Amino acid sequence: MLFAEKPKAILECLLFATAMPLSIDEIASVLELSLEEAEELLFQLMREYNDSDRGLQITLLAEGYQMGTKPQYAPYLEKICRPRSNPLSKPALETLAIIAYRQPITRTEIEAIRGVRVEHLLSTLIERDLIKEIGRKEGPGRPILYGTTSEFLIYLGLKSLEDLPPLDKQQDGIR
Amino acid sequence: MLFAEKPKAILECLLFATAMPLSIDEIASVLELSLEEAEELLFQLMREYNDSDRGLQITLLAEGYQMGTKPQYAPYLEKICRPRSNPLSKPALETLAIIAYRQPITRTEIEAIRGVRVEHLLSTLIERDLIKEIGRKEGPGRPILYGTTSEFLIYLGLKSLEDLPPLDKQQDGIR
Amino acid sequence: MDYQIRLESFEGPFDLLLHLIEKQELDIYDIPIGQITDQYLDYLWAMDQLDLTIAGDFLVMGATLLSIKAKMLLPKPPIQTMEDEMEDPREELVIRLLEYQKFKAIIEELQIREMQQREVYEHPFNVENFLSGIKPPNPLRGIGAADLTAIYQEMLEVLTKVEPIHELYTEEYTVATQMELIGKLLSSKVEGLFFFELLSENLNITSIITTFLALLELIRLSKVEVYQEKPFGSIRVLWADNKL
Numbered sequence: 001m002l003f004a005e006k007p008k009a010i011l012e013c014l015l016f017a018t019a020m021p022l023s024i025d026e027i028a029s030v031l032e033l034s035l036e037e038a039e040e041l042l043f044q045l046m047r048e049y050n051d052s053d054r055g056l057q058i059t060l061l062a063e064g065y066q067m068g069t070k071p072q073y074a075p076y077l078e079k080i081c082r083p084r085s086n087p088l089s090k091p092a093l094e095t096l097a098i099i100a101y102r103q104p105i106t107r108t109e110i111e112a113i114r115g116v117r118v119e120h121l122l123s124t125l126i127e128r129d130l131i132k133e134i135g136r137k138e139g140p141g142r143p144i145l146y147g148t149t150s151e152f153l154i155y156l157g158l159k160s161l162e163d164l165p166p167l168d169k170q171q172d173g174i175r
Numbered sequence: 176m177l178f179a180e181k182p183k184a185i186l187e188c189l190l191f192a193t194a195m196p197l198s199i200d201e202i203a204s205v206l207e208l209s210l211e212e213a214e215e216l217l218f219q220l221m222r223e224y225n226d227s228d229r230g231l232q233i234t235l236l237a238e239g240y241q242m243g244t245k246p247q248y249a250p251y252l253e254k255i256c257r258p259r260s261n262p263l264s265k266p267a268l269e270t271l272a273i274i275a276y277r278q279p280i281t282r283t284e285i286e287a288i289r290g291v292r293v294e295h296l297l298s299t300l301i302e303r304d305l306i307k308e309i310g311r312k313e314g315p316g317r318p319i320l321y322g323t324t325s326e327f328l329i330y331l332g333l334k335s336l337e338d339l340p341p342l343d344k345q346q347d348g349i350r
Numbered sequence: 351m352d353y354q355i356r357l358e359s360f361e362g363p364f365d366l367l368l369h370l371i372e373k374q375e376l377d378i379y380d381i382p383i384g385q386i387t388d389q390y391l392d393y394l395w396a397m398d399q400l401d402l403t404i405a406g407d408f409l410v411m412g413a414t415l416l417s418i419k420a421k422m423l424l425p426k427p428p429i430q431t432m433e434d435e436m437e438d439p440r441e442e443l444v445i446r447l448l449e450y451q452k453f454k455a456i457i458e459e460l461q462i463r464e465m466q467q468r469e470v471y472e473h474p475f476n477v478e479n480f481l482s483g484i485k486p487p488n489p490l491r492g493i494g495a496a497d498l499t500a501i502y503q504e505m506l507e508v509l510t511k512v513e514p515i516h517e518l519y520t521e522e523y524t525v526a527t528q529m530e531l532i533g534k535l536l537s538s539k540v541e542g543l544f545f546f547e548l549l550s551e552n553l554n555i556t557s558i559i560t561t562f563l564a565l566l567e568l569i570r571l572s573k574v575e576v577y578q579e580k581p582f583g584s585i586r587v588l589w590a591d592n593k594l
């Protein structure tokens with residue numbers, strides 16, 4: 001073998017710990033090797049990673065070489081990075097419906113309709129990209145006004161808010 | 176071999192990609208294995224990493240497992256990686272130590288031990304995610320109680336709070 | 351001055367005191383308080399002469415030392431009480447010094463660990479980047495616009511059935527919700543608000559009375575303070591926590 005283990009271990013560290021892809025020039029300069037030597041070392045390490053049953057891979061991107069996870073394992077990473085994908089609860093849907101039909105609307109106004117506190121429901125809806133703050137209401141405390149997002153329309157397959165089914169007029173009289 | 180390659184590859188991805196150390200419970204849940212199976216798989220992977228000439232290691236930190244570079248390669252990484260945040264100043268470390276050993280503790284109690292005010296040091300430590308508010312002390316003013324975070328354990332390379340070096344090893348006459 | 355040491359190099363008064371004790375190999379359990387007090391104050395004078403600001407914490411300790419010194423000079427009562435001896439005025443100081451010393455002693459070891467862990471680099475994984483590449487699951491999967499409309503209609507129907515429309519006002523105002531509302535409004539207003547500003551647009555007798563009761567309760571709990579500039583003038587309400 002041409003190289004001792006050590007330069008390969010260093011190269012492994014470099015690919016692991018850098019945020020951006022590494023060019024062969026950078027690799028050669030840190031390892032104090034010629035470009036050819038650096039390349040040979042890199043290819044050796046790439047074979048060890050990519051041709052094995054390991055979970056990680058080293059790939060060449062436009063800007064250089066980078067260590068990452070093999071794409072087939074992405075679902076497991078999603079599972080641990082984004083554990084929340086539960087469907088919305090009924091209270092959350094009710095709150096969303098109120099906002100959709102009454103926007104712009106403040107929290108207090110929503111609570112007046114629902115009769116219960118909605119603070120945590122609003123956070124959930126914001127987190128799920130369904131509603132957002134769209135301004136402030138004039139008056140004491142200048143409360144936040146909420147409205148629906150463009151993602152909300154996309155999820156429901158609507159072109160615009162006007163596409164929301166109309167309501168029975170009389171019932172919408174509650175204020 | 177007890178396991179197919181795949182769960183080990185997934186485990187490798189998980190340890191690579193998660194920012195915080197992973198507990199054995201989390202590993203078992205993502206891999207859909209029993210705790211014993213997850214542990215055996217993990218130990219197998221740890222041996223492959225730690226007992227070899229590779230540049231990476233898997234260590235127990237903050238009651239979880241994390242992948243990192245072996246310390247002997249730090250000089251090469253310094254050249255190319257983002258500079259690390261500065262080490263803590265002595266007063267900050269002193270304050271952190273008092274919180275670590277005496278938590279939960281209020282600001283006034285810390286100041287009684289250090290003999291100097293610590294307000295700005297507490298903000299620094301909170302900003303660096305090393306301490307956090309963990310409650311309120313009963314009594315007048317209900318002062319904030321501080322405690323250390325998991326980032327604190329990671330920062331000092333500790334497995335858990337019990338891994339802190341003993342404080343009272345020297346003569347501890349009066350208590 | 352016997353020691354050429356700058357005050358700023360000490361973490362605090364305990365650090366300076368421990369330095370003086372260790373340097374002269376004094377017994378921490380039997381501190382010659384007169385000698386230590388003089389040396390400690392010498393440092394403060396020296397700092398003062400250099401026009402350096404002395405942290406208040408150092409001055410407080412100076413005063414404490416002087417007070418201990420004074421107590422030690424007081425004549426001891428001729429007959430000791432039977433059970434215990436007179437409390438040593440130095441005791442509290444010694445306890446605190448010993449406690450501080452423990453932490454001072456552990457710092458070096460923690461620093462070593464800090465430096466060791468700095469040698470270990472983690473993968474700079476950016477969750478945000480990773481997740482931006484993954485389409486988040488549709489939180490509304492299985493739900494159409496019509497379903498949302500139905501949910502809304504149903505909710506309105508329930509509301510209209512249960513109570514006549516005008517009754518909704520009484521549901522809206524309870525002392526508890528008004529207290530919360532007042533807190534929300536006031537806590538963001540350092541200059542406070544007039545009482546009428548606390549009332550919502552829906553002025554009716556229930557809302558005014560409930561808001562007034564809520565205000566009285568908050569006054570009782572010392573959460574708010576109220577001022578009236580002249581008799582029959584407008585009542586200004588201030589959130590007590592905002593005063594600090």
